[in-house]
Amino acid sequence: MSTKNEQLFLQAKKHIPGGVNSPVRAFAGVGGTPVFMHKAAGSKIYDTEDKEYIDYVGSWGPMILGHAHPKVIDAVKAAADDGLSFGTPTTFETSVADTICDIVPSVEMIRMTSSGTEATMSAIRLARGYTGRDKIVKFEGCYHGHSDSLLVKAGSGMLDIGEPTSQGVPADFAKHTITLPYNDPQAVKDCFEKWGDEIACVIVEPIAGNMNMIVPTQEFHNTLREQCTQGGAVLIFDEVMTGFRVGLRGAQGHFGIKPDLTCFGKIIGAGLPVGAFGGKREIMECIAPMGGVYQAGTLSGNPLAMRAGIAMFEDLTVDGFYEGVADKVTYLVDGIQATADKQGIELRSTKLGGMFGLFFVKDSETQVPQNFDEVTACDMDKFNTFFHGMLERGIYLAPSAYEVGFMSSKHSTEDLDATIKAAAEVFAEMAA
Ligand code: PLP
Numbered sequence: 001m002s003t004k005n006e007q008l009f010l011q012a013k014k015h016i017p018g019g020v021n022s023p024v025r026a027f028a029g030v031g032g033t034p035v036f037m038h039k040a041a042g043s044k045i046y047d048t049e050d051k052e053y054i055d056y057v058g059s060w061g062p063m064i065l066g067h068a069h070p071k072v073i074d075a076v077k078a079a080a081d082d083g084l085s086f087g088t089p090t091t092f093e094t095s096v097a098d099t100i101c102d103i104v105p106s107v108e109m110i111r112m113t114s115s116g117t118e119a120t121m122s123a124i125r126l127a128r129g130y131t132g133r134d135k136i137v138k139f140e141g142c143y144h145g146h147s148d149s150l151l152v153k154a155g156s157g158m159l160d161i162g163e164p165t166s167q168g169v170p171a172d173f174a175k176h177t178i179t180l181p182y183n184d185p186q187a188v189k190d191c192f193e194k195w196g197d198e199i200a201c202v203i204v205e206p207i208a209g210n211m212n213m214i215v216p217t218q219e220f221h222n223t224l225r226e227q228c229t230q231g232g233a234v235l236i237f238d239e240v241m242t243g244f245r246v247g248l249r250g251a252q253g254h255f256g257i258k259p260d261l262t263c264f265g266k267i268i269g270a271g272l273p274v275g276a277f278g279g280k281r282e283i284m285e286c287i288a289p290m291g292g293v294y295q296a297g298t299l300s301g302n303p304l305a306m307r308a309g310i311a312m313f314e315d316l317t318v319d320g321f322y323e324g325v326a327d328k329v330t331y332l333v334d335g336i337q338a339t340a341d342k343q344g345i346e347l348r349s350t351k352l353g354g355m356f357g358l359f360f361v362k363d364s365e366t367q368v369p370q371n372f373d374e375v376t377a378c379d380m381d382k383f384n385t386f387f388h389g390m391l392e393r394g395i396y397l398a399p400s401a402y403e404v405g406f407m408s409s410k411h412s413t414e415d416l417d418a419t420i421k422a423a424a425e426v427f428a429e430m431a432a
Pocket of ligand 1: 117120143210
């Protein structure tokens with residue numbers, strides 16, 4: 001007898017490729033059948049049979065205030081009553097732009113989009129238009145959405161001109177993308193020495209959250225800033241995930257680095273489709289209608305997303321908000337780590353602000369992974385066992401060893417204790 005989820009998945013697959021509208025939802029990495037969710041509130045998410053899960057995915061990051069936050073929902077309801085989209089400027093867009101520019105010192109002007117992918121794609125076009133150069137640099141294991149030039153990984157060797165990782169991306173596009181190992185200052189220096197005057201921009205996840213979680217060294221970021229400044233390239237921080245997540249000023253606040261452009265998404269729309277890119281006035285003024293770099297969107301700056309974002313920023317800017325979320329992460333991760341250590345499970349963990357990473361390494365010698373190769377060397381089977389054990393116990397983690405965990409301000413000590421207890425049980429089974 002198939003379970004309800006299996007039946008729903010079969011039904012979904014009839015007209016939706018793979019049954020999902022974004023591949024990671026398909027549980028391909030961990031095996032098994034995805035859980036169909038139908039409602040959420042606070043720290044919890046509920047499946048179609050009303051089974052409750054403590055949620056550490058948070059819709060892949062946006063839900064830092066927890067699900068269905070009353071203030072956000074009221075703002076969206078009020079916005080819907082006033083009409084869904086006008087295709088004209090609104091004061092709500094100005095408010096969100098003012099708020100972000102006030103909070104993030106490197107952002108002097110900002111343009112809204114409807115997704116993180118559009119934000120990074122547009123930032124790259126802008127960097128190319130501004131510099132008049134074609135080549136872009138990205139890092140292995142960093143994800144910047146699914147636009148053509150960014151679906152590229154390194155070949156073997158330290159420096160390599162990219163090859164597409166997706167069918168349908170012309171090799172001609174990919175040849176302009178240079179992919180370097182993450183967190184490797186020397187590779188950045190070598191790259192600029194070789195191609196410096198051809199590089200339009202360097203785009204980086206300033207804290208990597210798409211190869212599990214890596215907080216790179218300060219030296220890596222200092223080198224990026226220094227090389228881009230010297231080489232006349234635009235430094236783009238992709239803070240779609242880390243923006244307003246690891247702290248009010250994001251990863252750039254943590255490292256004290258001023259990128260030239262920053263991409264946002266996820267949190268700024270409180271769960272509605274959104275993205276944004278902003279930065280130095282001189283660069284941003286190159287976008288149409290001021291400049292010659294074209295960028296547009298029928299639903300960009302959509303009033304529902306903007307009004308949800310405005311409501312959410314009221315809470316994010318309250319003193320102590322991020323310390324509160326970070327304390328919850330510390331409590332949870334330290335608790336899970338302690339129980340793993342006690343039971344002889346080779347777990348490594350990392351955390352910053354409202355984000356955390358859990359790695360199952362293969363032996364006691366291996367430290368917290370620092371780049372993509374070290375992440376891929378982890379024990380994926382162990383992660384999958386852990387994931388399913390937690391899922392059975394009502395703990396919803398991201399269904400992939402390459403993803404991170406997200407905390408909300410609504411997770412209670414009870415939630416965190418229940419999660420640590422579930423982890424202890426799963427570790428006991430794994431150790432047996
Ligand atoms: N950049 C980063 C760092 C992301 O994590 C993501 C999505 O997870 C994106 C860009 C793409 O954003 P979206 O899925 O909204 O297109």
